Amino acid sequence: MTDLVDLPRRVHVRDMTLRDGLQSLPRVVPLADKLAIYALLAEAGVRDFQVTSFVNPDRIPQLADAEDLWSELAGRAGRHNVLVANRRGFDRAVAAGALDMEVVISASAAYNRINVRRTPEESLCELDAMAADAGTSGAHLSAVVANAFHCRLEGRIGEDTVMAMVGRMAAVGIAEISLADTTGHAAPDHVSALFAAVRVAYPDLRLGAHLHDTKGRGLVNALAAVAAGADWLDASLAGLGGSPFTPGVGGNLSLEMLVDTLTDMGIDTGIQTDGAIEAGRGTAALLSQQDGVPAPGAGA
Numbered sequence: 001m002t003d004l005v006d007l008p009r010r011v012h013v014r015d016m017t018l019r020d021g022l023q024s025l026p027r028v029v030p031l032a033d034k035l036a037i038y039a040l041l042a043e044a045g046v047r048d049f050q051v052t053s054f055v056n057p058d059r060i061p062q063l064a065d066a067e068d069l070w071s072e073l074a075g076r077a078g079r080h081n082v083l084v085a086n087r088r089g090f091d092r093a094v095a096a097g098a099l100d101m102e103v104v105i106s107a108s109a110a111y112n113r114i115n116v117r118r119t120p121e122e123s124l125c126e127l128d129a130m131a132a133d134a135g136t137s138g139a140h141l142s143a144v145v146a147n148a149f150h151c152r153l154e155g156r157i158g159e160d161t162v163m164a165m166v167g168r169m170a171a172v173g174i175a176e177i178s179l180a181d182t183t184g185h186a187a188p189d190h191v192s193a194l195f196a197a198v199r200v201a202y203p204d205l206r207l208g209a210h211l212h213d214t215k216g217r218g219l220v221n222a223l224a225a226v227a228a229g230a231d232w233l234d235a236s237l238a239g240l241g242g243s244p245f246t247p248g249v250g251g252n253l254s255l256e257m258l259v260d261t262l263t264d265m266g267i268d269t270g271i272q273t274d275g276a277i278e279a280g281r282g283t284a285a286l287l288s289q290q291d292g293v294p295a296p297g298a299g300a
Contacts, residue, residue: 007223010268012232013259014048014208015041016252017283018069019083021240023053023062025287031065033286035072040282041237042078044275046255050102050234053083054092060244067096081142085116086123090130090139099139102178103127105169107161108151111182115146115243124168131172142176143169144210148194149179149186152249159194166198166205176206178234181221182243184214184250188224199229210234212242214250219261222253233258237280256280 017037022029041049051073057064066082073080074097082098084090093101105123106112112120127143134141147154148162162179169177179194191209198207209225211218211234222233236252243249256276263273 006227007265007267008226009266010270011226011262012048013046013255013269013271014050014081014232014234015046015236015255016050016210016234017041017237017240017255019050019052019063020234020242020252021236021238023060024242024244025062025240028062028064029287031068031072034065034069036286037237037279037283038073038076040279042076044279045271046279047078047270048081048232049078050081050083053085054089054096054098055083055085056088066092066098070096070098083144086118087126087130090133094137094139099137100142101139102142102144102176103130103174104144104146105165106146106151106182107157107165108147108154110153111147111151114153120165124165127169127174128172131174134173141174142178143174144178144180144208145169146180146243147182149181149190150183152183156190159197162194163197163201166202170202170205175204176208178208178210178232179225180210181212182210182249184212184218186211186221187217188220191221192224192228195225195228195230206231208232208234211253212250213239213253216250218250218253219257222258235259237276237283240283 052066052069053063054066081100082093084093084101085104109120145165150156207230209230211221235255235258237255239251239254241252259269259271259276260273262269
């Protein structure tokens with residue numbers, strides 16, 4: 001495992017609260033509350049957001065307002081990225097003007113069939129077509145390899161499978177690729193080895209780590225990823241989130257915990273620890289009010 005003395009002095013953090021954080025909640029969060037959460041994050045210093053996903057609203061109704069949310073965020077400062085899973089999502093995003101897209105493809109054939117009803121090869125062929133059309137539409141495409149470490153249906157995912165998928169993505173011009181521990185089962189040595197291997201094979205790629213905290217390893221896995229060459233980390237307020245198609249998965253890496261830990265280690269994220277904590281409290285209050293339960297400390 002890469003030594004943590006190799007950690008950089010600055011780590012880029014992308015917030016996933018509005019997309020991954022909300023997609024598995026049992027009820028739909030109103031657009032006004034999503035905008036309030038965004039404002040809290042921006043106040044804390046977050047400048048990179050994955051704000052929604054252009055997916056089938058029948059499958060993920062929590063994100064059915066993708067076009068409306070994107071329209072409301074137009075012109076606001078920072079980077080606003082959206083997730084798409086297929087050509088239909090790509091076309092919807094282009095029509096909405098959401099031209100910064102991350103395409104998700106799973107390294108697990110079983111999970112990819114459940115998630116997008118395609119084989120990984122079919123998804124890669126769709127990516128080829130989207131990449132070919134990106135220049136005409138003005139879209140910027142990045143990609144995420146889901147289940148890069150483990151799948152609840154297939155178990156541990158082989159490094160060769162992930163490397164081959166990364167190679168296919170890079171070959172069509174994808175310059176930013178995230179490796180996702182979708183089930184939260186990865187161990188630090190596995191994370192370190194895979195990121196190091198991808199970094200050596202593709203030194204010009206920007207690499208991200210999308211980590212879940214099922215076994216309480218999210219933070220140590222994040223440090224392992226950065227030490228091995230990851231350029232950014234995904235995180236979500238209060239560790240909210242998870243795949244609606246992977247039962248039993250823990251939430252995302254906590255934004256508050258990540259920022260606080262990195263700051264205490266002398267590593268700059270550009271995000272204020274106190275601001276992140278306040279954003280988490282404010283988000284908890286909004287979600288609690290929806291459920292009719294007062295947030296801790298709220299009320300008389």
